Amino acid sequence: MDIFLSSLLVLVFTSLQLSVVSRIPLNHGKADILLLFVIAWCLNRQARKYYIPVLLAGGLISFISSLPFPTAIISYLVAALLTRALISRLWEMPVFSMLLLTIIATFFQHLLYIVIIQFQGITIPLLPSLQAITLPSIFLNIILAFPIFLIVQDAQKFVYQEVEND
Amino acid sequence: MRFENNRTLRTVVISLVIVGVILLALSGVLRPVLGKVMDPFVRVQGWISNQFMAIYDFFTLPREVTDLMAENSQLRNEVSQLQSQIIELEEQLSEADILYALLDFARAKPESTYVAASVIGRDPNPFMHYLIIDHGSDDGIRYGMPVVTQQGLVGKIDAVTASASRVQLINDPASSINVRMQSLNVEAQLTGTSTGDLELTMIPADANVQPGEILLTSGLGGNYPSDILVGQVLNIQKKENAIFQTGVVESQVDFSSLRAVLVITNFSAIDIQSLTNE
Numbered sequence: 299m300d301i302f303l304s305s306l307l308v309l310v311f312t313s314l315q316l317s318v319v320s321r322i323p324l325n326h327g328k329a330d331i332l333l334l335f336v337i338a339w340c341l342n343r344q345a346r347k348y349y350i351p352v353l354l355a356g357g358l359i360s361f362i363s364s365l366p367f368p369t370a371i372i373s374y375l376v377a378a379l380l381t382r383a384l385i386s387r388l389w390e391m392p393v394f395s396m397l398l399l400t401i402i403a404t405f406f407q408h409l410l411y412i413v414i415i416q417f418q419g420i421t422i423p424l425l426p427s428l429q430a431i432t433l434p435s436i437f438l439n440i441i442l443a444f445p446i447f448l449i450v451q452d453a454q455k456f457v458y459q460e461v462e463n464d
Numbered sequence: 465m466r467f468e469n470n471r472t473l474r475t476v477v478i479s480l481v482i483v484g485v486i487l488l489a490l491s492g493v494l495r496p497v498l499g500k501v502m503d504p505f506v507r508v509q510g511w512i513s514n515q516f517m518a519i520y521d522f523f524t525l526p527r528e529v530t531d532l533m534a535e536n537s538q539l540r541n542e543v544s545q546l547q548s549q550i551i552e553l554e555e556q557l558s559e560a561d562i563l564y565a566l567l568d569f570a571r572a573k574p575e576s577t578y579v580a581a582s583v584i585g586r587d588p589n590p591f592m593h594y595l596i597i598d599h600g601s602d603d604g605i606r607y608g609m610p611v612v613t614q615q616g617l618v619g620k621i622d623a624v625t626a627s628a629s630r631v632q633l634i635n636d637p638a639s640s641i642n643v644r645m646q647s648l649n650v651e652a653q654l655t656g657t658s659t660g661d662l663e664l665t666m667i668p669a670d671a672n673v674q675p676g677e678i679l680l681t682s683g684l685g686g687n688y689p690s691d692i693l694v695g696q697v698l699n700i701q702k703k704e705n706a707i708f709q710t711g712v713v714e715s716q717v718d719f720s721s722l723r724a725v726l727v728i729t730n731f732s733a734i735d736i737q738s739l740t741n742e
Contacts, residue, residue, distance in 0.1 A: 321586055363587055365589055
C-alpha cells in the first residue's frame with residue numbers, strides 16, 4: 299500500500315513540478331517539490347521501502363530533464379540517504395529536520411548539477427549561479443517544504459496506521 | 465282571525481321599517497350613525513386581522529426566507545459558473561490570438577512547413593532552459609528541427625518521444641547559434657547562459673555594431689535555417705587588444721510565458737560532429 303501511495307504521489311508531484319512549479323521562478327531559481335517529497339517521505343522511520351519512490355522520482359526526472367541520465371537519481375538518492383542518516387541525530391520535531399535537510403539537499407543537488415554540467419563542457423560561473431539560482435531555489439524550497447511535509451505526513455499516517463491495524 | 469291580522473300588520477310594519485332604514489342608509493342620512501356603530505367593530509376586526517397576520521407571518525415567513533436563501537445560493541452558483549465561463553472564454557480567446565499570430569507567421573513564410581504545438585512543461589533543472597511540447601515523432605517531429613514563434617527563434621528539438629518533445633531554448637547554456645547582423649555583413653555567435661541571458665561573442669574587433677542591431681540566423685553550421693529573427697543587440701563591450709567584441713542580446717520571445725510554438729518540419733539539422741572529430 300505504501301509503495302502504491304508513494305508512487306502515486308511521485309506521479310502527481312512530477313506533473314505539478316513540470317507544469318506549475320517550474321513555471322514559477324524566483325530570480326532564476328526554481329523549487330523542486332520532488333526533492334521535498336523525497337525528504338518528507340524518508341523522514342518517517344516506518345517508510346522502510348523509501349528507495350522505491352526515490353528511484354521512481356529520480357528515474358522520471360532523469361527521463362524528462364536534459365541532464366545526463368543518473369544525475370537526478372543520484373541527487374534524490376543522496377537526499378534520501380542523508381535524511382535516513384540524520385533522522386535519529388536531529389531534533390524530535392520532524393518539521394525542523396525537514397527545513398534543515400531541505401537547505402542541505404538543495405545546496406548539494408545544485409552543486410552536483412553544476413559539476414555534471416561542467417563535465418559536459420558547458421561553463422557555469424559558480425558564484426553568480428549560486429547567487430541567482432541556488433539561493434532563490436533554497437528559498438522557494440523552504441517555502442514549499444512545510445505544505446509538502448504536511449501532505450506527505452498525512453498520506454503516511456493513512457498508510458502506516460492501516461499497517462498497524464492489520 | 466284577529467291573531468293573523470296582527471301578524472300581517474307586524475310583518476308589514478317591520479318590512480316598512482327595514483325598507484325605510486335601507487332608503488335612509490342609501491340616501492346617506494344614516495352615515496354618521498353607521499360610522500359610530502361600525503367604528504368599534506372595524507377596530508376589533510383590524511386588531512384580529514393584525515394578530516392573525518402576525519401568526520400567519522410567524523409560520524410562513526421563515527419558509528420564504530429559506531426559499532430566498534436557496535434562490536440566492538442558486539443565483540450565486542450561476543454567477544460563479546458564468547464567471548468561470550468568462551475566464552474560460554477569455555483563455556480560449558487568448559489561445560486563439562496566439563494561434564492566429566502563429567498562423568500569420570506561417571503564412572508569411574510559405575516555404576517552410578510547420579507543426580504547431582503547445583508548451584506543456586519545463587525542465588525542472590534551473591540551470592538548463594528547456595521546454596516540453598505536446599507533439600512528437602508521431603506528428604513528424606525529429607531531432608534538430610528548429611522551433612519558432614511569430615516573435616523569432618525559440619530553439620531546436622533536443623529529444624523526441626512518440627507524443628512529446630523536448631526543446632532546447634536558445635538561452636540554454638549549451639546552445640550556440642551562428643548569427644549575422646541584418647544591416648552589416650558581420651557574423652557572430654550567440655550563446656545562452658545559466659541565468660537565461662543571451663551573449664553575443666566572436667564579433668570581429670573592427671565591426672561597428674550599434675545597440676538595436678537586428679540579429680538573424682546565418683545558417684552556418686547547418687543547425688538552423690538562415691534568416692530567422694533571433695533578437696536585438698542591447699549593448700556591446702569592446703576591450704582593448706581583444707580579438708573579438710562581446711555583447712548582450714535581447715530576444716523578442718518571452719521564454720517564460722511561451723504557450724504555443726511552431727516546429728519547422730521541412731528542415732533537417734546537419735550533424736557535423738563526425739566531421740569535426742576526425
